[in-house]
Amino acid sequence: MTKYILKRVGYSIVTLFLLVAITFFMMQLLPGDPFTGEKQLPAAQMEALYAKYGLDKPVWQQFFIYIGNVVQGDLGVSLTYNRAVTLMITEAFAISFDVGIRSICFAFIGGVLLGTLAAIKRGKAADTVAMIIALLGVSVPSFVVASVLQYFLGLKLYMATGMRIFAITGWEGFNSHILPVVALGFGSLATISRLMRTSMLDVLGQDYIKTAKAKGLSQSGIIFKHAMRNAIMPVVTVLGPITAGILTGGFVVESVFGIPGLGKYFVQSIQGLDYTMICGTTVFYGAFLIIANLVVDIAYGLIDPRVKLEG
Amino acid sequence: MNKVLDVQNLHVSFDTYAGEVKAVRGVTFSLSEGEVLAIVGESGCGKSVTAQTIMKLNPMPPARIKEGSVQLGEHDIVAANEKEMQKIRGKEVSMIFQDPMTCLNPTKPVGKQIVEAIQHHRHLSKAEAKAEAIKYLSLVNIPNPEERAKQYPHEFSGGMRQRAMIAMALSCNPKLLIADEPTTALDVTIQAQIMDLLAEIKEKTSTAIILITHDLGVVASMADRVAVMYAGKVVETGTCEDIFYRNAHPYTQALLKSLPSVDMNKTQRLVSIPGTPPDLLNPPKGCGFGARCTHCMKICHEEQPPVFKVGEGHEAACWLLHPDCPSAAERGEPDEQ
Numbered sequence: 001m002t003k004y005i006l007k008r009v010g011y012s013i014v015t016l017f018l019l020v021a022i023t024f025f026m027m028q029l030l031p032g033d034p035f036t037g038e039k040q041l042p043a044a045q046m047e048a049l050y051a052k053y054g055l056d057k058p059v060w061q062q063f064f065i066y067i068g069n070v071v072q073g074d075l076g077v078s079l080t081y082n083r084a085v086t087l088m089i090t091e092a093f094a095i096s097f098d099v100g101i102r103s104i105c106f107a108f109i110g111g112v113l114l115g116t117l118a119a120i121k122r123g124k125a126a127d128t129v130a131m132i133i134a135l136l137g138v139s140v141p142s143f144v145v146a147s148v149l150q151y152f153l154g155l156k157l158y159m160a161t162g163m164r165i166f167a168i169t170g171w172e173g174f175n176s177h178i179l180p181v182v183a184l185g186f187g188s189l190a191t192i193s194r195l196m197r198t199s200m201l202d203v204l205g206q207d208y209i210k211t212a213k214a215k216g217l218s219q220s221g222i223i224f225k226h227a228m229r230n231a232i233m234p235v236v237t238v239l240g241p242i243t244a245g246i247l248t249g250g251f252v253v254e255s256v257f258g259i260p261g262l263g264k265y266f267v268q269s270i271q272g273l274d275y276t277m278i279c280g281t282t283v284f285y286g287a288f289l290i291i292a293n294l295v296v297d298i299a300y301g302l303i304d305p306r307v308k309l310e311g
Numbered sequence: 312m313n314k315v316l317d318v319q320n321l322h323v324s325f326d327t328y329a330g331e332v333k334a335v336r337g338v339t340f341s342l343s344e345g346e347v348l349a350i351v352g353e354s355g356c357g358k359s360v361t362a363q364t365i366m367k368l369n370p371m372p373p374a375r376i377k378e379g380s381v382q383l384g385e386h387d388i389v390a391a392n393e394k395e396m397q398k399i400r401g402k403e404v405s406m407i408f409q410d411p412m413t414c415l416n417p418t419k420p421v422g423k424q425i426v427e428a429i430q431h432h433r434h435l436s437k438a439e440a441k442a443e444a445i446k447y448l449s450l451v452n453i454p455n456p457e458e459r460a461k462q463y464p465h466e467f468s469g470g471m472r473q474r475a476m477i478a479m480a481l482s483c484n485p486k487l488l489i490a491d492e493p494t495t496a497l498d499v500t501i502q503a504q505i506m507d508l509l510a511e512i513k514e515k516t517s518t519a520i521i522l523i524t525h526d527l528g529v530v531a532s533m534a535d536r537v538a539v540m541y542a543g544k545v546v547e548t549g550t551c552e553d554i555f556y557r558n559a560h561p562y563t564q565a566l567l568k569s570l571p572s573v574d575m576n577k578t579q580r581l582v583s584i585p586g587t588p589p590d591l592l593n594p595p596k597g598c599g600f601g602a603r604c605t606h607c608m609k610i611c612h613e614e615q616p617p618v619f620k621v622g623e624g625h626e627a628a629c630w631l632l633h634p635d636c637p638s639a640a641e642r643g644e645p646d647e648q
Contacts, residue, residue: 211414
């Protein structure tokens, strides 16, 4: 186990290095620079700015300086905000993470239950309804879901009842959490429920389910004690990519609901060619994704005793 | 002796898109305490459906008990609802399946799966149930039962998994144990061990056993009585001796003839029964075996043969046994005896 984790960490470092390198050089290929704005700055001032941020050096030199700093945990200073990138990421990600984790829990629990229900009631009305919900979730993009929720549950419901049950924007208090979490998690909930349904149907046809039934267990006993754990495994596998998707893809929902998360900075930094911020957020998201996948692989070994994590 | 199981005129059908598949068409047999009944017959003749109906394990629908009664001890299985069945399954009657590789839950330790059965039916504490599970694991000759109970199915060999299944099936002292081809998926040496174990259980406990198999060798060593099934019907029942030496039904005879013998020449071809079993979507009006039978007469295609008594406890359903049936010479067939 230790050997396995060490090996994975080793691979992760190589992956991260490649990620930084590719991002860094691709970024340099983009036309323009961070200081080209609506107003043209005088040439002397531009040169002074280049010198201050080390942009006057050859690209390969800049790259090694940057790598050196990253290794020491310094992601540089944002060229737009003039604040430490590390600090900005920590602040903003705390909020994004909060939104994301809630969405993942919503998607996972909701998806597993919906998929299980559909599998048990296969071919009946409940199955059809569940799969229509899942189809909507897979095909409707999150910003549409977000707007629809805002319009109907945030605005119309308020107008009809006079009570602020769901806040339309912001991230303060539980009633403002519900809509963004649902909007962000809905797509993943749909993916998970479809996967869960297929997997559950497969498991329910297995011989050991017949054994459990022959023991005298009830339907719910069979589902929860025997089928669930086996059926959930494919879902756990996709949980890594889903987590990454929700946490990194949150910027659309974040901007619809006006949540001050990391997504906002990520988008802005690309638009403004904020080199350090682009690299910083990429490294951060990359590292996060790698860790999420590692955690999923380890969790997989805990759920399925047959999986041995060997180096 | 106490009757454990009494099946009378059982009809089971499956409703499919193509129509009603009459899988079991009037099966009658009974079983006393400690008795071993073997049900033999080729694939698709309704052996497993009959067995699963006793536990109501086949999903209903599409399966449906059309007619007949199944009396298990004091329980009327046909009338019992799902809740009552949950109390009966595992406690009164339990089952061992064909493929031990897939019958145990891969994500639960073997011991835990046995404990689950024990706790479901017997009101024992967790520690007591655990001790019971270990006791049963050692009863089925699993070495180091304490250690083994903590292991997962994938750490067991095929034979050991089947032993664990047997331990689980026995753990609540069922009155009836149904073994549905318990050795088919195992290799020959392990088959012998499992059969020895079942014979041992027969000696040690008063559990009645229904042994479903198409291996006649297995039957001979262990069964008290044999029921030969064909196309959803029992065509002949009797003791092992009746079936092997005094058989009266042409299907039983054909089945025994297709058994390869030790002194057979290596170049000799295996004997098989020509033709295929009838389509149970549209079963024939007369005898199910008629189309493949070498002694087939006109009446065989017209009417179902009734059950004739051949000897004490020995019955067969064949028109040849009718008192008015002409002898082989009169029918113009070469006498085989």
